[in-house]
Amino acid sequence: MSKRSVEDPILAYNAEAEVNNLQWSSSQPDWVSIAFANKLQILRV
Known part of the structure; x- marks a missing residue:
């Protein structure tokens, strides 16, 4: 598998x-x- 950089994530979360x-x-x-x-958060992706 070739490596590639990710510029923009598909999903992001800030705690x-x-x-x-x-x-x-x-x-x-x-x-x-x-x-x-x-805190505990349960998130639907």
Whole structure:
């Protein structure tokens, strides 16, 4: 596989603080959970 640089991401997310944990389920690929500061967000991709 050839390497190529990505100029613009397809999806982007900005958290209000440093991200502590990211979880992406192989059984539910449309959902991702992100933990940062004292918050947990569950996002649909």
